[in-house]
Amino acid sequence: MSLPAFAELLERLLFTPGRNAKLALLRRWFATQPDPDRGVGLAAIAGDLAFSTAKPSLVRDLVATRIDPVLLAWSHDYVGDLAETVALIWPEPPARPNRAPPDLSEVVETLELLPRSEIPARLAEWLDVLDPGGRLALIKLVTGGLRVGASGRLARQALAEWSGQPVEEIEEVWHGVPPPYLPLFAWLEGRGPRPDPRDAPVFRSPMLAQPLEAPDLAALDHAAFRAEWKWDGVRVQAAAGPGGRRLWSRTGEDMSGAFPEVLEAMDFHAVVDGELLVIRDGVVAPFADLQQRLNRKVVGPKMLRDYPVGLRLYDLLFEAGEDLRPLPFDARRDRLEAWFARTHPARMDLSPQVAFASVEQLTGLREGARAAGIEGLMLKRGDAPYLAGRPKGLWWKWKRAPLAVDAVLMYAQRGHGKRSSTYSDYTFGLWRADREGGQELVPVGKAYSGYTDQELVWLDRWIRNHTTARFGPVREVEKALVLEVVFDAAQLSSRHKSGVAMRFPRISRLRPDKPAAEADRLETLMAMVESSENNLS
């Protein structure tokens, strides 16, 4: 199959808002496209394709030979995206050449084999036979960065649904098979054996915890469980060995490039499970600091210095080649401690176990957990093996009680997809003194969850009836409705006008009974900002 089919897939993925619809599109792609093109398309979507020869500057230089530079600059200005500008502006030959558009695999092979100097001419030949959608797909393929709202994780989920194999199995094999994944497709279609990743680092689906609700707590056999702090960072899996080193998010996205110092420290042959945190002198910094390090392709020395990252270890999944996952948690913990004492990798420490003798004591610990970097408690059964997914009753996460403020609704925005006719995203504010001796509302956060369907209908109607101004999809409303907002933590933030950012804010209650003037003040929220002191002991 050729590039136009891939272009159509990208087009549909981009404009389809729903996850299920995207999965359906991907399943259809796997079912209908031949090898190796379906694998090339998959690699492009999963971000596994990279060419050293074709850079955005090459595309820019190529189009500059065909288009008036002034018109090109204005067009780029208008469209915003260079790849799309070039796709739209490329002058079509008066008669489209009588050649078939290239196959995906042909594009990939050519880019890998052709000398750099010959690539522009070949690119131009391809662009001449494609329509705008095909041109965009080609340019995106060549320069990387599809941005069509589909991740590698989503693609693997679609592979699982299409083939009937569990997604965990696919995750394990995935990183050991390079594009276009022919052995993977052969296995998924029952035409070949399960690919053996051997020494290559492969991602293992992590074990996840269920939220602990009141009935679960009442039924908890506390003696069977071990407690740890739930650290507020990014859960990762680190694998290192003779075949290489990798750092993955819990959804299997490769994060190795963003954390070179962690990779450097992974001087061992093992697979560990832990939490990525910004740690300064042993003290965990607020999540906002770690955010500075996420989603970066290149990390400069200043980033490395100002936001030093470490790994707090929870679990040991493999030691050398030995799979420890079938062992009970207690046995794995012993192995982890022994292994750590021996290897002592830099930038890593153990997540300490928290001793407790009763549920009451545990409750007290959770309520006292107010330090930055702690989200709550984790409870793990001592006899539980490490199982992929979210098995019931083995691991619990018990987040600390949320904080709450009464805030005033300021702006509302329409949602997406099924909520596109409903004002479902709310910006709310708190009072502070203004410069003229009066009071003003300053926006402190935005929430789009927490309310019931009935409350959503009520809010939507209230907003439509109390609109004072409109800016595109946003409405400003009368400052008259109080919302009770709960959130997990408050952190200082220079990026917010109010100087403070909330973590996971959501609407817990509507308070139409409360006068807006009696809503909380900014100082109340400021007092909730946690110190970065790590008062664990």
Add this chain to the structure above:
Amino acid sequence: MAAPHPESWIRITPEGLYCEPGDFHIDPALPVPRAIISHGHSDHARPGHGAVLATPETLAIMTARLGEGRAGESQLPLRYHEPLVQKGVRLTLVPAGHVLGSAQVVLEWEGSRLVVSGDYKRQPDPTCAPFEPVPCDVFVTEATFALPVFRHPPAEQEMRRLLESVALFPERAHLVGCYALGKCQRLIAVLRQAGWDRPLYLHGAQASMCALYERFGIGLGDLRPVPRPQKRGETVLPGEIVLAPPSAEASPWARRLADPVTALASGWMRVRQRAKARGVELPLIVSDHADWDHLLATIAEVGAPEVWVTHGREEALIHALAARGVRGRALHLLGRDEDETADDVATPEDSEAAA
């Protein structure tokens, strides 16, 4: 004696283009004693003028939209190609291909000729007479889509994409946002040509203009209002096509439709980020304006050594014309809509009465 340059007898006033010897305005933005109106869109056809001259179709459209008595104190219908002389200025209306009744205004005075094209397109449109190029000394053009990234595919191709989507999602309604005047009727006519003979469902804002088109002999087939659900929480019209003003998608009215695929028909849909930002699921590139290639081709065809640009991306068009040896001049006319996806008529967004 050489013919006078049009600059000496056509002026830009706060109201808009003004023909001095003939003492009338063309598409004025403010009320004037005598107005010539190129077509019925609200940014060209405004209320409150004294005498209004336009094609019979445009006068009917103005009256329907502005209300009886607001579309000029007196109305003077003038058919295409029938010249009229006003104080020595010869005036002819020539089809512009934009919407039903749309006209270029051809003005001749003492041997010089100026053509005010109004809004126009060169693509075929079954609901209006096609644009006719008229050679002239000065061509006055719009520049709504004057960037080389804008090339409109054939409307037939875009309507095929709509029908493919309907086939792909038979359980969902397709809500197509489109201008109530011109775009809506063109889409319907092209859908009919493509063989879609099922009923088409209309938002209240679209229905009256369709009825007017039918009175002028443009057959649009079986058109129906969008039904109300029988029960609370029920949705209607899976597998059907609904045409509505662009803003209707965001209004409570749209909730009655079965999980609608939101489509929007506009030349701006060519730019994906623009479509994406509006939350459009199925962008349809259909425009009643000339695209970049057609703007340049039209200007070459009328052969005018000088082009005046009323509104849009005038800087890009003037830059491109300079490279072709044509003198361009930006008029910066006020009050013209830039955004083809803005609603042409006010729709009572929050009111169920709009249905």
